[in-house]
Amino acid sequence: MIPCIAIFDIGKTHKKILLFDQRYQIIKEEEVSIEATVDDDGDKGEDLEALTNWIRATWRSLEADQRYDVLAVNFTAYGASLVHLNDAGEAVTPLYNYLKPFPENLEKQFYNTYGDRLTLSAQTASPPLGMLNAGLQLYWLKYQKPALFRQIRHSLHLPQYVAYLFTGELTTEYTSLGCHTALWDFQKKDYHAWVYAEGFDKLLPPLRHYYRPLETTFRSGKILAGLGLHDSSAALIPYLKQYRKPFLLFSMGTWGITLNPFARQPLSTTDLQHDCLQYLTFRGNPVKASRKFIGDVHEKQVKRFAEYYGKPLDYYKSVQYDESLTNAGLLQGLGSAQKQGQALGSDTVVSAVSLEVDLALHDTYEAAYHQLIEQLIQQLLDSLNLAAEGDTGYFKLLLVEGGFSRNQVFMSLLRRVFPDLKIKARKEAQGTALGAALALNVWPY
Structure with missing residues (x-):
């Protein structure tokens, strides 16, 4: 047996x-x-x-x-x-x-x-x-x-x-x-x-x-x-078991959620107004969590792109990262603002996502898709900054799980925004169940 x-x-x-x-x-x-x-x-x-x-x-x-x-x-x-x-x-x-x-x-x-x-x-x-x-x-x-x-x-x-x-x-x-x-x-x-x-x-x-x-x-x-x-909360346990130094976790599905299991500040009313919450780990420690309704917006946009450019619905999966199609100034500015701990978009509701990709300005699907991902990252950073309590310099590691962890354009642009952060794509199978198994400490992990 x-x-x-x-x-x-x-x-x-x-x-x-x-x-x-x-x-x-x-x-x-x-x-x-x-x-x-x-x-x-x-x-x-x-x-x-x-x-x-x-x-x-x-x-x-x-x-x-x-x-x-x-x-x-x-x-x-x-x-x-x-x-x-x-x-x-x-x-x-x-x-x-x-x-x-x-x-x-x-x-x-x-x-x-x-x-x-x-x-x-x-x-x-x-x-x-x-x-x-x-x-x-x-x-x-x-x-x-x-x-x-x-x-x-x-x-x-x-x-x-x-x-x-x-x-x-x-x-x-x-x-x-x-x-x-x-x-x-x-x-x-x-x-x-x-x-x-x-x-x-x-x-x-x-x-x-x-x-x-x-x-x-x-x-x-x-x-x-x-x-x-x-x-x-169970889904966070495999990461807490594996990494001892402070990290942030992007969980990218229908919602883009940034989790900070090393929160040091109490939740403020401003945090709440920007859809930032706190949870508890299985050990009783606070986890700051901020979210954006990102996956649903991405799905709607790629449907629009497919119709406009005459491509298959899942064509975005084949798009390769091309630095020449990016707005370098925009991304560098975002990265620097985060490093300085400046809140981005503090007058907006964090979960709301507003995009303006004018397809008439882009000759190819690829160019439009790079612009889409840039805008999504720009708004995700509002959420990340809240979860990180305005101090991304405190963290050395950013983990990305979910569908976007396999998106080459997303991961490449994220690395450009945070050149000083080690960014790793995580593909744990059944992370929730794995976390529940690890919590029992039956065998080393």
């Missing part, structure tokens, strides 16, 4: 079970989609019963498979989702979708009671996002569904609910708390005063550190079990 670590990776759309061997290579991966159900308000959401049944059935199947010897198991899941249990340990509410609308009158009541929304947001590193602030889901239940609320004895973040299914232990951990929940006071390193005022601290299980793992049973023996992790 192959010794391995099992990871349950619970995404909004896809649920996965992955096995990692002693070299942290994936040796088995299965994926399912679970059809959504409707909650007691008629809104679509996760089918908690079906999810629970799939997890239990998958574990039984793994126990029966004599090819694998599972030595440890961990869990990652999406954030902003709570499972509420009664005295018998059974779920008493649906798993409410964080996209449900939050009642305006209740939002007004909350901020009238607990103060200025931007101040509260800065203290909890949580922009006012309604149900996306998991703590406000408890507030909503208390005042909108009091009969249901009175049945609740324990409220678990979704990753910790999955861990509970295996261990029977009720826990809270940092990555789920730090996921824009509005529960955690980042300065005091404790629940925010409003959580105590509402009595929610009594529903949330004790905070447990990752150096105190849990146990579960595999076949007839005891094995190590993790506490569960918020998925986005």
Whole structure:
């Protein structure tokens, strides 16, 4: 039998079970989609019963498979989702979708009671996002569904609910708390005063550190079990394990997110207004994160380019970097401004992306595409500067993961902007699941 670590990776759309061997290579991966159900308000959401049944059935199947010897198991899941249990340990509410609308009158009541929304947001590193602030889901239940609320004895973040299914232990951990929940006071390193005022601290299980793992049973023996992790925070762990010196991470997908796991300054209201947040690592340290809606804009532009120049939709993938097609002055200016710690575009909303590529000025697709990437980088630098707290000189390494890490034009222009930074493209397979495996410290990495 192959010794391995099992990871349950619970995404909004896809649920996965992955096995990692002693070299942290994936040796088995299965994926399912679970059809959504409707909650007691008629809104679509996760089918908690079906999810629970799939997890239990998958574990039984793994126990029966004599090819694998599972030595440890961990869990990652999406954030902003709570499972509420009664005295018998059974779920008493649906798993409410964080996209449900939050009642305006209740939002007004909350901020009238607990103060200025931007101040509260800065203290909890949580922009006012309604149900996306998991703590406000408890507030909503208390005042909108009091009969249901009175049945609740324990409220678990979704990753910790999955861990509970295996261990029977009720826990809270940092990555789920730090996921824009509005529960955690980042300065005091404790629940925010409003959580105590509402009595929610009594529903949330004790905070447990990752150096105190849990146990579960595999076949007839005891094995190590993790506490569960918020998925986005888990994806950062492989980098924290590998690099000791301060680094920045560009995670480039639909959103272009800059992560700084070496934040030294508290979140400001200005940061929040520019879509810059803080998360917590699995060790409880702050991660400053700033984002731009970059991937969606790129996708729309390359469709436009393809139509205009009569090229295939994915033609951009074949475009080679050509320095003669770049605006050297613009890029040099951007790099120098960043090195001096000057905020760029401080009067704009960071997540908003505004592009002006006049195709009539460019004879070729290649020339237009270089201009597009220049403009995207220009706006990403606003975001990077916020995450870096205005001091890119503090960092020696910039890691780039996601689709743009394979984009030659993007990577080449980025290296021109930051000649003093070592820039590396990272292509970790299943980084979220890998992070969850590494958090257990079963084998060296």
